[in-house]
Amino acid sequence: MKIKEHCGIVGVYADNSTFITYESLKLLQHRGQESAGITYLKDNRLVTVKGLGLVEEALDSRLLVNAKLSIGHVRYSTTGKGSLDEAQPLSNGDIAIAFNGTITNYYKFGTNTDTEFIMKVISEASNIKEGIRRLVDLADGAYSLVIMTKKGELVGFRDPKGFRPLVLGKINDGYIIASEDSAIRQLGGKPLRDVKPGEMIYIKDGVIESEIISRDKVSFCSFEYIYFARSDSIIDNVPVYNARVRLGEILAENHGVDADVVIPVPESSIPIAIGFSRKSKIPLEYGLVRTLVAKRSFIMPTQDKRNAIIEEKFGVVRSVIEGKRVVIIDDSIVRGNTMKKIVKMVKDNGAKEVHVRVGSPKVKYPCYMGIDFPLTKELIANDKDEKQIAEYIGADSVEYLTVEEMVKAIGREDLCHACFSGIYPLKFSYDFRHLESVFKKVS
Structure with missing residues (x-):
């Protein structure tokens, strides 16, 4: 059973839409590695x-036929069995x-998953537009989605708080709706604009x-800028790369350390490290x-899989760190497993000191909006x-940004x-201890 996802989505109304969708999913692969559809x-x-x-691995492009309308999905699950049944898109034939x-x-609505809930709400409406309106009235949470119908309709929708990114663009003779504008640009399309929070995009017959x-x-998810989005994406007119560089600059200004070399944890931490080094x-x-x-260890579905990925994920350039005081820059520390192994690897390769600086605040609370630390x-x-975190991961020191510093950056x-x-910027009030028990039961 699955209750939340942070994934990549795309919808295309254009000639050769299936092939455009396939290529788009490859460009959104960083948003989900578990399945594709x-x-x-x-x-x-x-x-x-x-x-x-x-x-x-999941899709054989040779089996795709040309079609004018298609949608696609790459999945990063936070809970579930990782089975094909959980892969999206989800369809009922209509x-x-x-x-x-x-x-x-x-x-609360008697459904087993949130996607099943969306399907139920929209299917019971008289038409797709009315279904979206009803969904907004009933649903609480963070979501963007694309929907297609056998009537040839394509709909994109971003929740009223705009938690998740969604972009409208032109491609070939038609339109594309995708999680990030970088995918649209790389395919030769033209991003038109971000879908506005609470906005429905409806496309029919061109x-x-x-x-x-x-x-x-x-209330946009700050983790998109810190980790999830590609560095070449622009979200709500804020370039992700620029935001990450500023995170590093403020980290250096307020949380500096005497050291000989700065090394980033690839990939999303590289712009943060650039900013730290410059400043x-x-x-x-x-x-x-x-x-x-190597896959992205943070978005692997189980701890065993995360640890296995960490083992094969990084090599160390000994000549860079041997005998030196090293600053490791990472975008975030959630569980500490990755950083503990990295610190040990760096020290085993001769570093004199290892200091860790983190381009985000401390992750202290569960996320009920789709990030994998429930x-x-x-x-x-x-x-x-x-001090205790530094001791646990084996570093000489650890410092994080504050929330205020992150917002400023x-x-x-x-x-x-x-x-x-x-x-928590949710619409309804919750007993979050109860929510955590619900998340725990389906984990």
Whole structure:
């Protein structure tokens, strides 16, 4: 059973839509590695193909037929068995859904998953537009989604708080809706704009309509800028790369250390390390080499799989760190497993000192909006101060950004920082101890 996802989604209305969708999913692979799927419209039927693993493992592009309309999904699950049944898009023959996010209150409506809840709500409506309106009234959580119907309709929707990114673009003779604009640009398309919070994009027969269904106080996920999004993406007019560089600059200004070399944990930490190096004047070196076969350990579905990935993920350039005081820059520390192994590797390769600086605040609270740290006991910073964390991971020191410093660096006030601050911007009130028990039962 699955209750939340942080994934990559795409919807295409254009000639060769299935192949555009396939290539888009490869460019959104960083958002999900567990499964991939495509649904396309052919002869008034919705046809779904999906499989487990990376896009090129899960989908055989030779089996895709040309179609004008299709949607796709790459999955990063936070709970579940990792089975093909859980892979998306989800289709009932009339509509198909690709979903990125979490419906926190889905279980109150007698459904087993949040995607099943969306399917139920929309299927019971008189038409797709009315279904989206009803979904907004009932659902609480963080989500973006694309939906297609056997009538040839394509819909994109971003929740009223705008937690998750979604972008509208032009491609070839038609339109594309995707999680990030970088995928659209790399395919030769033209991003038109971000889908606004609470906005429904409706495309039928090449005609596009938009409607603001509902608008709430915006609360965009700060982890998109810190980790999830590609560095070349621009989200709500804020370049992700620039935000990450500023995270590093402020980290150096307020949490500096005497050292000989700065090394980033690839990949999302590289711009943060660039900013730290520029501001601190400590040389930046590529001391950790990420192997090309390694997946993103943070978004692996189980702890055993995360540990296995960590073992094969990094090599160390001994000549860069031997006999030196090293600053390791990472975007975040959640459980501490990855960093503990990295610190040991660096010390085993001759580092004189190892200091860790983190381009985000301490992750102290569970996330109920789609990030993979639902249980309090898994969070190293929940019950440890910086000195205790340093001792646990074997570092000489550890320092993090504050929430205020992170907000300043990213450059927008309307961020969700619940995992750092414990302030949850959800629509309804919850007993979060009860929510955690629900998450624990399905983990």
